[in-house]
Amino acid sequence: MSARGRRANVRACFQQPEHGGNIHPAILKQARKSGQLNLSGRGLTEVPETVWKINIDVPEESRNVSLENQDDRWWEQTDLTKLILASNAITDLTDSIQMLPALTVLDLHDNQLHSLPEALGKLVNLQKLNASHNGLKRLPESLGQLKSLRSLLLHHNQIMELTEGVGQLHDLEDLAVLSLVQRDNRNLIGQWWWKYSSLHMHRFFSFESRTMASAPKRKMTDYGFKSKPFAALRTLDATHNDIHSLPDDLGDLTHLEQLYLRHNRLSQLPLLTHCTNIKELHLGNNSLHCLTIEQLECIQQVSVLDLRDNKISKLPEQIALLQQLERLDVSNNDISQLPFVLGTMNKLKCIVLDGNPMKSIRRDIVMRGTNELKKYLKSRLAETPNDVTEKAQGLRKSKGMSGIIAGPQEGVDAFSVHSTKALDYSGKKAGFVPADLWPVAEQAHVNAVNLNKNLLPEIPKELSLLRSSLTELHLGFNRLTSLDPLIGELTKLLMLDIRNNQISNLPDSLVNLQDLRELVISFNRFQELPKVVYNMSSLEILLASDNQIQDVDPDGVRGLSRLSSLNLQNNEIMHVPPELGLCTQLRALQLEGNPFRQPRPAILSKGTDSLLEYLRDRIVT
Structure with a gap:
C-alpha cells in the first residue's frame, strides 16, 4: 500500500460512517474488541443500523488489509455481549435486534418505547433486561423464549398485564413490575400471582399496583407467599x-x-x-x-x-x-x-x-450525635436519682465548688463542668469565650465542649489545653470562615461539628485526627469535599449537606472503609459518578436536592442499597 493510501486510511477513522448517527467509528471499534457498547445519553431517537450490524459488517478501517498493520484484525473481533441504550429518546426497536444473538445484557431504561419486538426472543443468551421507565403497554409473547433471563426490570411503564411467557422464565431471580396498571378496579398483581408457580425468584421481587380512587381497599393477604416463586426470595x-x-x-x-x-x-x-x-x-x-x-x-x-x-x-x-x-x-x-x-x-x-x-432529653445532647446520646442514655441507666444526688453532694464538698464562673449572666456552673466533664457555653451570642472558663475545663479534663450559637470569628486557641481529653467539639452556628490549624492538635477527637458557618476549606492538619468518627460540615461554603477528609481512616459519619459541592470523588469515598453514612443533600452536584456504587460500605447515602438528572427521584426513594446497585449497573467496563 502506498504512503498516500495509508494516510487516507488514517483520516478515514475520524469520519462519520453513513447512517451512523452520532456514533464515532472509534467507539464501534472499541466495542468490537471489548464486546461492550455504551450509547447512553446520546439523544438517539432510533438505533443506528451500524449497531445491529456491528459483528457483521467489515469495518471501514479494515477494508484495506496489509501485512504492515496487524492491529485491526476485524475477523478476530469479540461478539457484542452488553448493549446499553439507556437515557435516550428511542421510540422503537426493529427486528434487527436478532442480529446480536450473543447479548447477555440489554439496558433500555429511560427511553420512549411503547413495545418490544417479537425478535427479542431470539436473544437466547440474554441474562438481564432492563426496560424500566418507558411507555410499554404490552410485552412480546416471545419473552418466554429467553430461558437464560435472570433479571427482568419493567417498573414505571403502562403494562396492563404480564404475558404467559413470564411463567416460563425458570431461572428468573429479579423481577420488578412497579406501576403495573390496575384495570376495572381489579388487582392485576393478584390475578397473575398464582399462575407462575414454576418461577423460582431468589433475590428480588418488586411491585406497585396503583389503585383508582374508587377501588376497594387492598389487603396484602389477598396475595399469599406460600407459592414456589417466593420460597427463596431475598428482597421484597x-x-x-x-x-x-x-x-x-x-x-x-x-x-x-x-x-x-x-x-x-x-x-x-x-x-x-x-x-x-x-x-x-x-x-x-x-x-x-x-x-x-x-x-x-x-x-x-x-x-x-x-x-x-x-x-x-x-x-x-x-x-x-x-x-x-x-x-x-x-x-x-x-x-x-x-x-x-x-x-x-x-x-x-x-x-x-x-x-x-423530645422532652426528657435536652436538645443539645441530641445534637451531639449518636455516640454521645448513647453515653447519656447509658449513664442514666446506671444511676438512680439518689445516686446522682449523693454524687453531686460529695463532689461539691471534695472540690469545694460553689457559685458560677464567667460571670452570673453566662451561668456556667463549675460543679456542672466537673460532674459532666462537659463545657457548655452555647447560645450566648458571644464573640469570645471568657478566659476563666478554660482553667476550670482543663482541671475537669472535659471531653465535650459546646460553643454552638455564638458569634465566634475563630476557634479559641485555649482549646489546645484540652488536647489530652477532648473527644467532642461543637462549633456550629458561629461566624467561622476557616479553622485554625491548631485543630489538628486535638488528636483525641471523635466528633467535630462545624455546621452553619462560612467555611470553604479545611486545614491539612486535620489528617492528625485519625480517631475522628463523625464530621459535620453542613451549611457552609464548600465547593468540594476537602481532600483531607479522604485520609481520615476512622470516619463513620460525614454530613456535608447544604453546601456548594459540585463533584464527588468515588475513589476517595471508597477508601474510607468505615464510612457508613454520607449526606450530600442540597448541593450542586450535576453528575453522580457510577463508580460511587462500588462504595458498598455505605449504609446511608443521601443525594436528594441536587440538580443531577440521573438517578431519578424514584431510584433515590428506594434506599441506599438500590441506589448503589443502580450506579454499579451504569459502570462502563
Whole structure:
C-alpha cells in the first residue's frame, strides 16, 4: 500500500460512517474488541443500523488489509455481549435486534418505547433486561423464549398485564413490575400471582399496583407467599401501595433479607415469625402506633430498622433485643422519651430522631450525635436519682465548688463542668469565650465542649489545653470562615461539628485526627469535599449537606472503609459518578436536592442499597 493510501486510511477513522448517527467509528471499534457498547445519553431517537450490524459488517478501517498493520484484525473481533441504550429518546426497536444473538445484557431504561419486538426472543443468551421507565403497554409473547433471563426490570411503564411467557422464565431471580396498571378496579398483581408457580425468584421481587380512587381497599393477604416463586426470595419491595394488612405467611419467607413496605397504610409491624435472615426492615410512612415484644422477638437479626413518619409514641425497653441493630430511624413520630437501654446496644451507630417532641432529653445532647446520646442514655441507666444526688453532694464538698464562673449572666456552673466533664457555653451570642472558663475545663479534663450559637470569628486557641481529653467539639452556628490549624492538635477527637458557618476549606492538619468518627460540615461554603477528609481512616459519619459541592470523588469515598453514612443533600452536584456504587460500605447515602438528572427521584426513594446497585449497573467496563 502506498504512503498516500495509508494516510487516507488514517483520516478515514475520524469520519462519520453513513447512517451512523452520532456514533464515532472509534467507539464501534472499541466495542468490537471489548464486546461492550455504551450509547447512553446520546439523544438517539432510533438505533443506528451500524449497531445491529456491528459483528457483521467489515469495518471501514479494515477494508484495506496489509501485512504492515496487524492491529485491526476485524475477523478476530469479540461478539457484542452488553448493549446499553439507556437515557435516550428511542421510540422503537426493529427486528434487527436478532442480529446480536450473543447479548447477555440489554439496558433500555429511560427511553420512549411503547413495545418490544417479537425478535427479542431470539436473544437466547440474554441474562438481564432492563426496560424500566418507558411507555410499554404490552410485552412480546416471545419473552418466554429467553430461558437464560435472570433479571427482568419493567417498573414505571403502562403494562396492563404480564404475558404467559413470564411463567416460563425458570431461572428468573429479579423481577420488578412497579406501576403495573390496575384495570376495572381489579388487582392485576393478584390475578397473575398464582399462575407462575414454576418461577423460582431468589433475590428480588418488586411491585406497585396503583389503585383508582374508587377501588376497594387492598389487603396484602389477598396475595399469599406460600407459592414456589417466593420460597427463596431475598428482597421484597411493596413500596407505595395501599396495603392495610399483611398475610400471615409473609413470615414463612425464611430467606428474606430486605423488606420494603414504605408508603402504605399498615397499623402494626409485620410478624416475621420465621424470617431469621432479615437484615433490613423499611416501614416508613405508615400508620404504626407501637412495637410489641412478639414483633421484636422475630426480627432480632435486623441491622436497619426504618420507622420514620409513623405515629409511634414510645419505644419499648425490649428494643434491646435487637443486638445486631446498626441504624434506627424514628424521625417524625410522637416520641417524647427514649429507653435508656439504647445506650447498651454496642452495634448501634446511628439513631435518627428529627421531628419528635423530645422532652426528657435536652436538645443539645441530641445534637451531639449518636455516640454521645448513647453515653447519656447509658449513664442514666446506671444511676438512680439518689445516686446522682449523693454524687453531686460529695463532689461539691471534695472540690469545694460553689457559685458560677464567667460571670452570673453566662451561668456556667463549675460543679456542672466537673460532674459532666462537659463545657457548655452555647447560645450566648458571644464573640469570645471568657478566659476563666478554660482553667476550670482543663482541671475537669472535659471531653465535650459546646460553643454552638455564638458569634465566634475563630476557634479559641485555649482549646489546645484540652488536647489530652477532648473527644467532642461543637462549633456550629458561629461566624467561622476557616479553622485554625491548631485543630489538628486535638488528636483525641471523635466528633467535630462545624455546621452553619462560612467555611470553604479545611486545614491539612486535620489528617492528625485519625480517631475522628463523625464530621459535620453542613451549611457552609464548600465547593468540594476537602481532600483531607479522604485520609481520615476512622470516619463513620460525614454530613456535608447544604453546601456548594459540585463533584464527588468515588475513589476517595471508597477508601474510607468505615464510612457508613454520607449526606450530600442540597448541593450542586450535576453528575453522580457510577463508580460511587462500588462504595458498598455505605449504609446511608443521601443525594436528594441536587440538580443531577440521573438517578431519578424514584431510584433515590428506594434506599441506599438500590441506589448503589443502580450506579454499579451504569459502570462502563
